[in-house]
Amino acid sequence: MKKVSYLLPIISLSFLFSNEPITYGWNIPNTPLNVGAYIDLMYDEEREGNVVLDDISLLISDNHDHFKILGEVEISNLTLDGKSNNSLDIEINLERLQVGYAFDDKHHITVGRFNSDIGFWNQSPINILQDTTTEPHMLKYVFPKATTGVMYQNYFSDESSFSMTLQHNEDIGQKDESIVLDRHVALSYHGVMDDFSWRVAGGFYREINQFEARYFGLGAEYDVEEFTLQGELFTQKSNRRENKPYSGYIQSVWHLFNRQDAVVRFEGYNDKDLAVEESIYLLGYLYRPRANMAVKGEYVYHTELPLNRFVASFSVMF
Numbered sequence: 001m002k003k004v005s006y007l008l009p010i011i012s013l014s015f016l017f018s019n020e021p022i023t024y025g026w027n028i029p030n031t032p033l034n035v036g037a038y039i040d041l042m043y044d045e046e047r048e049g050n051v052v053l054d055d056i057s058l059l060i061s062d063n064h065d066h067f068k069i070l071g072e073v074e075i076s077n078l079t080l081d082g083k084s085n086n087s088l089d090i091e092i093n094l095e096r097l098q099v100g101y102a103f104d105d106k107h108h109i110t111v112g113r114f115n116s117d118i119g120f121w122n123q124s125p126i127n128i129l130q131d132t133t134t135e136p137h138m139l140k141y142v143f144p145k146a147t148t149g150v151m152y153q154n155y156f157s158d159e160s161s162f163s164m165t166l167q168h169n170e171d172i173g174q175k176d177e178s179i180v181l182d183r184h185v186a187l188s189y190h191g192v193m194d195d196f197s198w199r200v201a202g203g204f205y206r207e208i209n210q211f212e213a214r215y216f217g218l219g220a221e222y223d224v225e226e227f228t229l230q231g232e233l234f235t236q237k238s239n240r241r242e243n244k245p246y247s248g249y250i251q252s253v254w255h256l257f258n259r260q261d262a263v264v265r266f267e268g269y270n271d272k273d274l275a276v277e278e279s280i281y282l283l284g285y286l287y288r289p290r291a292n293m294a295v296k297g298e299y300v301y302h303t304e305l306p307l308n309r310f311v312a313s314f315s316v317m318f
Helices: 007-017
Strands: 033-045 051-064 066-078 093-102 106-113 145-155 160-169 180-195 196-207 212-223 227-238 244-257 261-270 276-286 293-302 309-317
Touching: 145 180
Parallel strands: none
Antiparallel strands: 033 051, 033 309, 051 066, 066 093, 093 106, 106 145, 145 160, 160 180, 180 196, 196 212, 212 227, 227 244, 244 261, 261 276, 276 293, 293 309
């Protein structure tokens, strides 16, 4: 496959199928299964080739009685010359494969590979759901983004919930992430009071190379009609490599006009394993022409690493 530019018309055609859908995906006749997809087209002036199809993903879901099923497979970093991660061998990554069961309104259990119930940002695992294209340092280096195991959730009320996660097996997902697990134990609490919400999480994990680490963090969010203010702060201690004393951010999203937001983020981290302590400043713009589309642009400034750059993306879900 030398070119994948034929995928670009699919992005254009997606406008024809994006008139404010209430649910996404296509129902397979005579089954409870829905099939959907999303595409992320990204420009990053620091990347080789600049423009990449950052994600091409297929979603399969089912929400039937007490059961909920979700599967997600994707091709990542696909350049317009047909290479994925600089290789002509296209790799399909298993992002999520989970089965959930609700015993009642309060007690839920999830089995498989799922998004770790840690922090605020990690609850929005795909680009179209996030306010910026770039992600904070903590998501890649401080705690596991995904877990292959079992998670129990207890919803005490509409305002508070607790989760407990356990993994005692190798990750069934992609092996090119910074944190690839074979052990993970995590506890998390989420509370809400009017416009204010908070999260507390901590855990232990072991990578397949026997590296072990403990992490703890907290976050808060204030969400009103005019703006959303969100912040998180995490720390990590390890058994072999250098510690990560802190990694955190404060982000404000200002709702300027209909479907148009301005984003400002300040981030700071001290990663002794990478021998980097720096601050990052982000100024961005987000426009959602349809409920299932997002157009983003942002400039990112690093005080230490030579990663200052402009990043833009177009995302669509259908």
